[in-house]
Amino acid sequence: MKIVVLAGGISTEREVSLVSGTGVCRALRKNGHRAILVDLFLGLEQVPADLDTLFDAPDGLCADVRVRAQAPDLEAVRRSRPDQSPSHIGPHVLEVCAAADIVFLGLHGMDGEDGRIQAALDLLGVPYTGSGHLASAAAMDKAVAKRLMDAADIPTPKWRLLEYGPEEAESLAAELPMPCVVKTIGGGSSLGVYLPEDRAQLRTALNEVLGFGGKVLAEERIYGRELTVAVLGDQWLPAVETVPAGKEFDYAAKYQAGAAVETCPAQVPPEVMEAAGDLALRVHRCLGLEVYSRTDMILDESGKLWVLEANSLPGMTPTSFVPKEAAAVGISYEQLCQRIVDLSMQIKRRG
Template sequence: MKVLVLAGGLSPERNVSLSSGAMVCQALRERGHQVALMDLFYGLDGALSGENLYVAPIPESFKRVAREAPDLEEVKARRGGGPSAIGPGVFEMCAGAEVVFLALHGACGEDGRIQAALDLLGVPYTGSGCLGSAIAMDKDLTKRLVANQVKTPRWETVTVTRETLEELVERTRLPVVVKPIASGSSIGVYIAKSKGELKKALEESVKLGGRTVIEEYIKGREIQVAVLGGRALPSIEIIPREGFYDYANKYQPGAATEVCPSRIPKEWEKAVGDAALAVFHTIGLSVYARADFIVTQEGVPYFLEINTLPGMTPTSLVPQEAAAVGMDYGKLCETIIQISMEARKERL
């Protein structure tokens, strides 16, 4: 099969995406597919042209995720000016492939816009459709839609500005989790247990655009569940060696202990699996996703968010959950493509 893997782009999760894309490209090539890896933002700008991209070596630097998120202004400067978030030749390359494997994360990749563009081009792609992707990217809207289906921490969505910051600090009941309304990989996420920590978190929120979810802090175990092809995979428990499961702890080998299947009672496993499926279906997702929960000591799962294009890096969680049911990385990639092709036929 002729597959174009789209990665990179202008999201703060750019480096994670490049790592996902490199691993997917390598795995599918090893299984005999004709595969090209393309950066959504750079496109063919200064790169090998057209069909040569299908035999180009995969940069080793893509496979590792740096400890810090990228400087997007520096990324933009490397391509030069222009307002487009999509590089030259991208859509032409998409149209020439049998399927586009979306290894994108965050804005312009996971928020439904690229899915809508590919729908209009008539090009099949992996993962959920444009509407479900757009909903899932908005943490506030997702919570509003699923709050009567699953338990979720109390939350408030605010626009943080220099003028409103102090008032928010004074009236917010601690402890809370502060997170951008539309971001992933724990970028911009802070746990605030004091007014000083809250103020610092909100100051960072202003830098990220201001639209922010302030969420009740729930103490418990961090359990994540992947959904693949309409069923919940075995859950995985995340135990960071220090702090919480932030950007650095997610992508640096050894920074967190990941236990799969989770060592939890069967009834807890069923509860988180059922909750993941409820969220998945309520917001109209398809193919695969990963839902994040905090499970209290009483075994009550609190839904946090769902990711429609979860990471496929060497330390990512969905491949570990698939392995727990006997599916290796390459087979997982092929399965995602197969289910996606069926979903596109059904316009999901």
């Protein structure tokens, strides 16, 4: 098949997406597909008259990429695009996607996980991997996802949606229950997430998080073991437990070697593993997700599981959770990528 792996974009998770997309593209080419990597934001400055020939480009247009310890400089990325268009979709992107049999979405964060590119591809009639636009938007907006989980009696920490200006941060810091977590409603890769330990840190967090957007989620902090569980098709995969080498599991800890200890399968009793898997499936279905997803949760000291959030387009980097969980049940990286394509094609044919 001709496959466009769409990655990059202009979100804070741009580098993570490019590493995911590169791995997926090369895996699909190993599987015999004519796959190419296309950056959603930068696009392709020049394309051949016969777009079909583009799918035979050496190494699928992949480049050597890595995730650095700091989030990317998005202003520098914007300046690097020659056309300087305000569009988040780069030159020839939609044209090339329309020439593909399916688009593999390797995007993370804004424009990728929030349903917008899914809606654009739906209008073009182009099949793509993963969940549809509505479910993607619901999972990406943490407040919407919380409301849906509350309605379905899925255990999730108490929360409050905040809309405020910098001048109100001081009063909010004095009244919010502690301990708490402060996070942007649409972030990922632990960017825009703060774990204040006192009210001075809470005040700082409330000011800094506004840099990610005007809507903020304040959530009860649950202490315990950090588990993440993937769903593939209609089955859950073995949970991973993460223990950061440092104090917090932040952006650097997620993507830098040695910054966290990840155990897969997690060393928990069988009944806890099954409960975590069943809970991830409930979340997947509650939010209307399709093909694959990943749910992050906390196992507290009493043995209760609490859902933090779900990811509709989980990372596919070499250090990402979903490939590790798949490997634990004998599914190789190449087989995982193929399974995602196959399941997605079945869904699009039905709908």
